[in-house]
Each structure stands twice: as C-alpha cells, then as structure tokens.
Amino acid sequence: MSTRNILTVYAKELRDSLRDRRTLVSMILIPLLMIPGIMMVAVGVSARVMSKARAEIPTVMLLGDGDAPAVRAALAANRRIRLVPAAPDWRQRIADKQLRAAVELPAGFDAALARGAAAEVKIYDYEGELRSGFAVGELRTFFNEYRQRTVAARLAARGLPVELIRPFEVRTENVAPPEKVGGNLVGGLVPYLVILLCFTGAMYPAMDLTAGEKERGTMETILCSPVARSDLVLGKFLVVLTASLATGLISLLSSGATFLARGLVLGGGGAAARSLAALPAIDPVGLLLVLLMVVPVAVLFCAVLLAVSLYAKSIKEASSYASPMIILIIVPAMMGLLPGLELNARLALVPILNLALVSKELVSGVYHWPYLALIFGSTCLYAAAALAFCVRLFNREDVLFRV
C-alpha cells in the first residue's frame, strides 16, 4: 500500500467530483437547506396551528339547563368559553366542528347541589380533535373550580376548614434540563436527518467513481496504471467518505445555526422568530459528539455503497441497487425516533439504530460512555469488514470487467 498513491488518487477524484454540479448539489446545497427548512417549516407550522387553536375561544352548548340558572350564569361569565344557545342537532354540530363541546346537566342540578346530593355532569367532545380537546380542558377547569367553591361553601356552612378534605397538595416539578426536554422532542430528528444525509451524500459520488467510470470507459484507463488496486479503492473510498461527512457536517452546522438563530432572534418578534422560538434548546457538545459517532457509520455506508456500485455496470444499475438501501437506513433510524425505545447493550450492536438512539441522548446532554464506546467499536468493526470486502471486490476481474 502506498500513501502517496492513495493521496494522488484522492486528490484527483476529489477535484473531479467537485467539478461535477450533481456532487455539489447533493453534498452542499441539500444539507445546507434541508434541515433548517424542515425545522422552520415543521416546527413553524405546528407552532402556528397550536397558537391559533389556543387563541380561539371554544364554543360550548349547555344541554338541559332549564333548572340550573346558577351554573349557566357562571358558565356565561367565563370568558374562556363562548356559550351558544342549545339546539337539538348538537351532536352533528360537534362532528362538523362548528361546536367544540356540549355539557349536559341532570334535571334539578342547582337544587341537588343545594341539597347536598350527588349529581353527574356529562361533557360531550370530539376525541382527538385539538380544539375540542381545548374546550374540554376549559370545561374541566371550570367545573373543578365550581366543585371546589361548592365544597368550600358546604364546609363553611358546617364550620369546618377546607383542609379537612385537602390534607395535602400534589405538585410536579421538572428537573430535566431544557436540553433534555428539547432532546426528546426533536433530538431524534436531527441525528435521523444527519444519518440520512450522510447516506445520500455518499450515494452519488460512490456511483460516479465506480459504475460511472465503467460507463465512461475510464475504469480500464486507471486499471492499466501501476497503482495497486487497494490504493485505488482506498483513494476513491476517501473521496466518498469526504462527501458523506461533508454532507453530514454541513447538515449538522446548518441545524446548529438554526438553533443558534433561535437564541439570537428570540426577542426579535416576527413569524420567523416565533417559529424558531418553538424549537427546543439542544446540547451543542452533544451535537459535536453526534458527528464523531457518525464517522464509522459513514465509513460503513461508503464502503457498502462503493462495493454495490462497483458491481454495477452503469450508474443506472447502481442506483437501482443503492436506492432501496435508503429504506434499510430509514427504518432503523426512524425506530430511534420512537418514544420509549431506550438504548441497551443489545441495541447498541444494531448499526444505525444504535446511532439514532445514542444521538437522541447526546443532543439531550446525556453521555453514556460505555454505550458510546460499544457503539463506536462495533460500528468500526462493521465498517472495516465492509471496506475489506470492497477492496476484495476491486481485485476481481469478473466484477471490474462485468459485461
């Protein structure tokens, strides 16, 4: 093996690739725009939908309130809901989303409360519908407060303290740092996109440097030079790896910049600031560690893509082999997004899934060093095996001269 030859091949292939517009688009433009684009659009749209839904005062209908003027008056006075006159088609109106919820009070509700008898209030909603859910929330809050006032009045009438029925309060407090909360919310999404972009970034150069060379007739030209086949494959491999890592790095930097911009424009107002504000904070050191962990996976991707593309006779054939592989990347990477799926020693050995899981922790600022070592080590092993296979393939004339 000659380092000089590997570097000569690397320098030439890199120059050649950088002169190709398609490589530039897949390596720089797509990662530069994709993550911020997805973040801004996805988060911005969901934030806008939520705030619009929250801003709306839900319409509520009171059913069977003929003898409950006290509750009706209290509900009418509540500014967070809008009471509409009762109508027989209330069910249809809820289904049509003209009405968010309906409340049914039993006959003689006010009188029953005055007597101290038990009564049941029924709320009708459209389950799963955001605005209907908000209406139910408001109604629950209202009736809880109404119940508490009733209880307090009853206790007061008997000369008893309120604490008699509320011996203690329960309060929950978040101890997770904001990064952790953010990490769980979108932390999975960033590594997922980085993994995907590392693969797509490697795809075109891998095909161009192998099947593309066969197609253009330059493979035979380079094979008749004295450079060893292993030097040739390593030089080419390094170019594909450069493209893959550059794509990953650019996507990480652009997502880092998106999160940084969140901090800078938070106070600025405007639509962009609002959608950025909706992004949770993530750990920048974790983001860098993600890139480090991505390296062996990128090596694995590049070696596999190079081997598959070398076997193909043309770029068209190579892409028909490589494109379905995206599914093989997406499925484990998406599984990493599933809430509740936590990293363990066995999952740490599953390539891609292990990276997706550990990245989620890393951007949350949680570092499980033994798992990190296990994932890094096992992926390096897979990557080395794939690269060795690739070198072997480069020495097979039936692959190089496949007709």
Place this chain on the structure above:
Amino acid sequence: MIEARQLTKVFQDRKRGAIRAVDGVSFTCRPGQIYGLLGANGAGKTTTLRLLATLLRPTAGGASVAGFDVTAEPGRVRANVGFLATSTALYGRLTARETLTYFGRLHGLADAVIAARIERLADELDMREFLDRRVEKYSTGMKQKTSIARTLVHDPAVSIFDEPTVGLDVMTARNIVRFVRERRDRGKTVIYSTHVMSEVEKLCDVVGIIHRGRLVAEGTVAQLRARYGEADMEEIFVRAVGGEETEAP
C-alpha cells in the same frame, strides 16, 4: 520485449459455459519492432492485449512484458507499459495537463519530470493549443492525442495500441501513425492492433493473425505475401482465417 507463451484465457459464462477467448497464443515482439495483431471482432485480440497489460489474469500459459511476468509482477509490468485501447477513455472534467500529471504521479514520477515530459509530448503531438482545456470539450482527434500522451508520460519500454486511429480524420491518423513509428525508431517495443490494412503494411514489422482465440498465421508482411500467394493484406487475412464467412476485421 514481449513474450507470450501459450497464453490462454477462459471466461465462464452462465449461459454458454466455458469460453476460450484466447487459446494457447505464443509470440515474441522485440525492442525496436512493431508487432501488428490482426483479427476480426471477437477473435480474442482485445483479450490478448488486456492479458499483456495485466488487466486480466491468464487462465493458463503466461507472458513476460519488459522482463516482468504478467502473473507474478503485474504492478511492474504496468509500470513499463503504455496501454491504449478504444475502451481506455479520458476523464472529461480534467484538462490534458491534469490528466498527464495524474498518470505521471501514479507512475511515481517527480512533478518536475512530469512537467518536462508534458512540454515534450505537447510539442510532439501538437497539443499545446488545448492542453489546459477540459477534455470534455475536445474533438475526437484531441482526445486521441491526449490518450496517446497519457500512455507515454512515463516513457514506457512497451507500448500497446489497440486500434488507435479508429474514428480519426486522415491527418490526425497519419500524425499518430508517424508517432508510433517514432516509438519503434527509439528502440521501444510496440504492439499494434488495427483494422486498417494499409496501416499494417506501412507500420508492422511482424504481423500475427488471430482467429477464434488462436494465432493462425505469423510473419513479416513479405513472408505472409509469399505464404498465401497474395499481395493484398485483406486477401491474406481472409485466407488465413479460413474464408469469407468470417466477420471482416
């Protein structure tokens, strides 16, 4: 010097089984000599040349090129060979100068030596005008000149030319034929395959006719004329391969 000894290459084909593309071919090409290889399409010419250039490994037999065995020392063989075929294209996104520098470096030459060689080849092949333009913009003739320069940047002892004048205009083709002759005159070993009979007559010191993987006739043009009683090379070729039914060269 090239010495092929019972050179044999068998390809395994799923449908057709074992195919003997080259079947026990033996010949010698000495320094200062142009050996012309003649054969119809699919006769085994290109496979023979690929075996000599170590792009393929022989199934049986062997060959030595510039004193090195093609099986035992393929790297050293390639270091001493310049191989040009219709299937050895150029990198479109590089310039001729970059291409020559790249191959010079792969041959282990120092940059100063490469620069001097490029200057010399640019003059000899009349390439100066397009040396720093990208190959993708070249005409067929410019590409072929660059390809020839690529095979010579390391000044190899052995040159293998597989149909180097295919698709070229008369002037460029003549220029290249002249250049090949100059290689011989400098004492280099040249193996030259062509379909153009006039080139065989003008260039080749020894001619080998290959048919169905076997070398069916060999000798100087004069010897072949005497043997077959024909003056015309085309007639000689047709008779050597056994009649008209064979695909024309």
